[in-house]
Amino acid sequence: MGMVQSANSLAIETRFAQDRLIASTLAVDLREEILSKPRQDPDQPAIFGREPGEYRNIRLYLDDRDDYDGLEDNPVTDIKGNPVPGMERFSRRVQIRHVLEDDTSKNDEKGTSRLWQYTVTVSKDGKEMSRLEWLDSRP
DSSP states (O other), rough: OOOHHHHHHHHHHHHHHHHHHHHHHHHHHHHHHHTSSSSSSSOOOOOSSOOOTTTTTTGGOSSGGGGGOOOSSSSSSSSSBBBBBOOOOEEEEEEEEEEEETTTTSSOOOOOOEEEEEEEEEEEEEEEEEEEEEEOOOO
């Protein structure tokens, strides 16, 4: 009986580790996609967030980094908005905050800082599995 319980525990731990690896990979992939975009919109005046014509969950139309703020990718989709097979139970969320340069835990309400904090959170069945945060400065 003890061997069966050990094998069952090992299977559960292995599945959890696989899910965390998938979640980490999904977070890194989205980070790399965001970083491949310019810091400011190449075609329109610089405003924070999506400009007209940049549809909510079709990332193909997002043409600068701050367009990703508020992205809810549930379930996980490709850049054209098509669900990724096998990822139905995973979701991703992006938050971008303007933060103070001397204290990144605080929002920059005045808008004088050039520092932005990006957070990509990946969940499975609503439970957070991976969180990736980084800082980026504006020109």
